[in-house]
Amino acid sequence: MSALFAPHKDFLSATLADIPEGREAAQEREVVENNGVVFRFTGHGALMCAPSSPVTPRLIISAGVHGNETAPIEIVNEIVSELLEGLHPVRRECLFLLGNPPAMKAQERFIDINLNRLFKESATAGPGYEPNRAAELIAQAQDFVPPGETCWHYDLHTAIRGSQIEKFAVYPFLPARQCPTLQLKLLAASGVEAVLLQNKPAATFSGWSAAEYAAESFTVELGKVYPFGENDLAGLANLKSQLLALIAGDDAAIKSYSGKLPEQFQVVEEIINTGKNFQLNIAEDTPNFTELDVGYSVWRDDEAEYVVSDSPVRIVFPNSKVGPGQRAGLLVRPLPGILLS
Ligand SMILES: O=C(O)CCC(=O)N[C@@H](CCC(=O)O)C(=O)O
Numbered sequence: 529m530s531a532l533f534a535p536h537k538d539f540l541s542a543t544l545a546d547i548p549e550g551r552e553a554a555q556e557r558e559v560v561e562n563n564g565v566v567f568r569f570t571g572h573g574a575l576m577c578a579p580s581s582p583v584t585p586r587l588i589i590s591a592g593v594h595g596n597e598t599a600p601i602e603i604v605n606e607i608v609s610e611l612l613e614g615l616h617p618v619r620r621e622c623l624f625l626l627g628n629p630p631a632m633k634a635q636e637r638f639i640d641i642n643l644n645r646l647f648k649e650s651a652t653a654g655p656g657y658e659p660n661r662a663a664e665l666i667a668q669a670q671d672f673v674p675p676g677e678t679c680w681h682y683d684l685h686t687a688i689r690g691s692q693i694e695k696f697a698v699y700p701f702l703p704a705r706q707c708p709t710l711q712l713k714l715l716a717a718s719g720v721e722a723v724l725l726q727n728k729p730a731a732t733f734s735g736w737s738a739a740e741y742a743a744e745s746f747t748v749e750l751g752k753v754y755p756f757g758e759n760d761l762a763g764l765a766n767l768k769s770q771l772l773a774l775i776a777g778d779d780a781a782i783k784s785y786s787g788k789l790p791e792q793f794q795v796v797e798e799i800i801n802t803g804k805n806f807q808l809n810i811a812e813d814t815p816n817f818t819e820l821d822v823g824y825s826v827w828r829d830d831e832a833e834y835v836v837s838d839s840p841v842r843i844v845f846p847n848s849k850v851g852p853g854q855r856a857g858l859l860v861r862p863l864p865g866i867l868l869s
C-alpha cells in the first residue's frame with residue numbers, strides 16, 4: 529500500500545471513501561516520489577505522475593465517466609498501484625482520472641445526468657452532481673496540459689449491451705483528419721477491432737479533448753458492463769500492457785505491431801430522441817453492430833420516419849430509454865480502403 533492512499537489501500541478506495549462537494553485543492557502531503565517519478569493527487573479521483581525527463585505527448589487515461597462501467601476502473605486502479613510500487617518504468621507525464629465517483633459507489637451510469645454529454649462550456653454550469661464534475665475534469669486536464677501543447681487521451685468505457693465486435697473505439701470528429709496508423713496499431717494491439725469515425729463534434733470527454741488540444745483521443749469500449757469484482761480482467765491484459773508501454777514511452781513496441789488493424793466505420797447518422805412520440809424500432813437486446821437492411825424503419829415519431837436507404841447500416845449504442853434531445857444510437861457503415869497516414 530502506498531503512503532499516498534493511506535489509510536486506504538489504493539487509488540479507487542481512496543477516491544470512493546471521501547467524495548467532496550466541490551473542487552478539492554491538492555495537498556502537499558499528497559505527493560510521493562519513487563525512483564525519480566513524482567506521483568501527486570491533483571484533485572478528487574485525479575492522480576498524476578511526472579518523471580524527470582519525460583517524452584511527449586502527455587497522456588490522459590480516464591475511466592468511470594459512467595459509474596457502472598467498472599472493468600476499466602479496475603484496470604486503471606491496478607496500473608496506478610503497480611506504478612507506485614515501481615513495477616513498471618514511467619517516462620511520460622500521465623494524468624489518471626476516475627470520472628464519476630458517486631455513480632461508481634451507487635453502481636449507476638450517472639447520478640443526475642449523463643456526465644459524458646456535458647463536456648462543453650454551456651453544460652458545466654447546470655444543477656446536480658455531474659455538471660460540476662465535468663467542470664472539474666476539464667480543469668484537471670487544463671492544469672495538466674500546458675497551453676500550446678497537445679496530449680493523447682483514452683477515455684475507457686464498457687457498453688450496456690453485447691456486441692458483434694466486442695472491443696471498439698470512437699474517434700472524435702475534427703475536420704479533415706484521419707486516424708493515424710500509430711493509433712490504429714496501439715488500439716489493435718490492445719484488442720480493439722473497430723474504430724468508429726464520428727461525423728460531427730460531440731460533448732463527450734474524448735470529443736472535448738480532441739477539440740481543445742487536437743488530441744489523439746478515443747472513447748474506448750472494452751466489452752460489456754459488469755459490477756465491480758465480476759469482470760474478466762484477463763481479457764483486458766493486452767490493453768493494460770499497451771497502456772504500460774505508452775507510460776514507459778516505449779513507442780517502438782507499438783510501431784512494431786504487425787497484426788490486423790481495426791476495421792474503420794463511418795458514423796452516418798446520430799439518432800436523437802426527438803421527443804415527439806419518438807419510437808426506436810430496435811429491440812433492447814440487439815447487439816452493437818447488428819446490420820439493418822435497406823428498407824428497415826429505424827425510428828419514427830409523430831412527424832418523420834427514418835428508413836435505411838442506399839446500403840445497409842449497422843446500429844451501435846441503441847438506447848430507447850434516453851430523454852428528448854439525447855442520443856438514442858449511432859448508424860455506421862464500414863469504410864472500405866481507407867488510406868493510412
Ligand atoms: O452501451 C451504450 O449504449 C453506451 C456505452 C457508452 O457509454 N458509450 C459512450 C460513447 C461516447 C462516444 O460516442 O464517444 C457514451 O455513450 O457516452
Ligand SMILES: [Zn+2]
Nearest residue numbers: 594597685686
Ligand atoms: Zn460509457
